[in-house]
Amino acid sequence: xxVRLLVLSSFAxxxxxxxxxxxxxxxxxxxxxxxxxxxxxxxxxxxxxxxxFGGYNVILVTDDVANEVYRENLNLTxxxxxxxxxxxxxxxxxxxxxxxxxxxxxxYGGGTNAPVMNIGGQIDLKLxxxxxxxxxxxxxxxxxxxIELNGVTINNNDEDGIRVTGQGVQASRLAISGNVTVSNHLxxxxxFPPAGEGAHLEIRGAGNSL
Numbered sequence: 001x002x003v004r005l006l007v008l009s010s011f012a013x014x015x016x017x018x019x020x021x022x023x024x025x026x027x028x029x030x031x032x033x034x035x036x037x038x039x040x041x042x043x044x045x046x047x048x049x050x051x052x053f054g055g056y057n058v059i060l061v062t063d064d065v066a067n068e069v070y071r072e073n074l075n076l077t078x079x080x081x082x083x084x085x086x087x088x089x090x091x092x093x094x095x096x097x098x099x100x101x102x103x104x105x106x107x108y109g110g111g112t113n114a115p116v117m118n119i120g121g122q123i124d125l126k127l128x129x130x131x132x133x134x135x136x137x138x139x140x141x142x143x144x145x146x147i148e149l150n151g152v153t154i155n156n157n158d159e160d161g162i163r164v165t166g167q168g169v170q171a172s173r174l175a176i177s178g179n180v181t182v183s184n185h186l187x188x189x190x191x192f193p194p195a196g197e198g199a200h201l202e203i204r205g206a207g208n209s210l
Contacts, residue, residue: 027057030064030094037094038062043070043087043107054080060097061089061105061130073109073135077120077143090129090151103129104153110134116157119143127152137163138182144171144198150205153181160187166199178205 027046030038040046043061050057061070079085089105092098107130109116116135119125123145131153132138138154141147142165154161161182166172174190182189189210192199203210 115140148175171198179207
C-alpha cells in the first residue's frame with residue numbers, strides 16, 4: 001500500500017507539474033505587468049515579440065485590459081518566414097490563466113478605417129478563442145500560407161468578415177475547424193476576390209455559422 005501510495009503521489013506530482021508548465025514560455029497579454037504574470041500589455045506587442053523570436057510561439061490573451069476589450073488594429077505583415085504563431089484568447093488574468101465564462105478575448109478595431117487583423121506575406125497562424133469586431137474587415141489576408149480558425153467569432157465589420165487574396169497557385173489556405181461564426185457584415189461573410197490566385201477554403205468540425 002505504501003508503494004502504491006508513492007506511485008499515485010508521483011503521478012499526481014507529474015500531473016501538477018504538467019498543468020503548471022502547460023503555458024510555460026508563452027507570451028501572456030495583459031496590463032498588470034510582469035509581477036502579475038503579464039508579458040506585454042497589447043496583442044500587437046505580443047506579435048512583435050514573437051516575430052523577434054521566430055519559430056513556434058504561443059500568445060495567450062487575457063481579459064486584463066480596460067473594459068475587457070482590446071482596441072487594436074493588428075498588423076501581421078512581413079513576418080519572419082520561420083514564424084509559426086498561435087493566438088489563444090479567453091483567459092481571466094495573467095497569473096492563473098483560468099478560462100473565462102465567455103471564452104473569448106474581444107478585439108475592437110473601429111474608428112481607424114482598417115481591418116481588425118491585417119495579414120500580408122507568408123503566414124502560419126492559428127487563432128482560437130477570439131471575438132473580432134468593428135473593422136473594415138475582421139481579417140484581411142493578402143498573402144500565402146495557412147490560417148486556421150477555431151472558436152472564433154468575426155462580427156459586425158464594415159465590409160467583409162474575412163477577405164482572402166491569394167498570391168500564387170495553392171498559396172493561401174483558410175481552415176475553419178469548428179465553432180467559428182462569421183456574421184452581420186455589410187459585405188460578404190468570407191470573400192475570395194477574383195483578383196487573387198490560389199486561395200482555398202477548408203471547412204471541418206461542428207458548430208460553424210458562416
